[in-house]
Amino acid sequence: GAGVSQSPSNKVTEKGKDVELRCDPISGHTALYWYRQSLGQGLEFLIYFQGNSAPDKSGLPSDRFSAERTGGSVSTLTIQRTQQEDSAVYLCASSLQVRRGGGDTQYFGPGTRLTVL
């Protein structure tokens, strides 16, 4: 079946511009995650959506970052007024969320490589 898809695969933008990154999770997965992979910081958690609950935004690095998930499916990560340090690969993952204690397998998309000039 189809896995997690992300678009665009590559995005080059100028400093100060806004960007939107899209994630389509696996159909039926109720949980969705965003991570960032950069040379300096490695892989970092950004935000987590679970069903209709309020998202866990504890990993967002600044108020320039926001994300939403419409209809419990597609998610968009928005970065406003991009800075050069935002350059990274942004990974999306989804999971079924069947374990009460968490730890469900997260399935990752191929990522969006963002370059801020």
Added chain:
Amino acid sequence: AQSVTQPDIHITVSEGASLELRCNYSYGATPYLFWYVQSPGQGLQLLLKYFSGDTLVQGIKGFEAEFKRSQSSFNLRKPSVHWSDAAEYFCAAARGAGGYNKLIFGAGTRLAVHP
């Protein structure tokens, strides 16, 4: 603070040789533990995970990992490496109030395989 450490940044092995990738965690209590592999240009793929119980965990592609509480370690092993195993390997953990689904990753170990 919660952390995951992978001491080896790069490892090179010959095809057919055995492999062990190290992972140590620092948590207040035993977290859930995972190993992921990332091939160039690809997303992360789960190799195996540990929640509780048997400390030796079998995964895909012939990998296994052993959880050792006394050493706070979760090392990944493979008895005979194939050239297609060349990739970057990430150890990850999840635990804590509200944190069971937030993976904390190690810095990764890049594996090169010589023919």
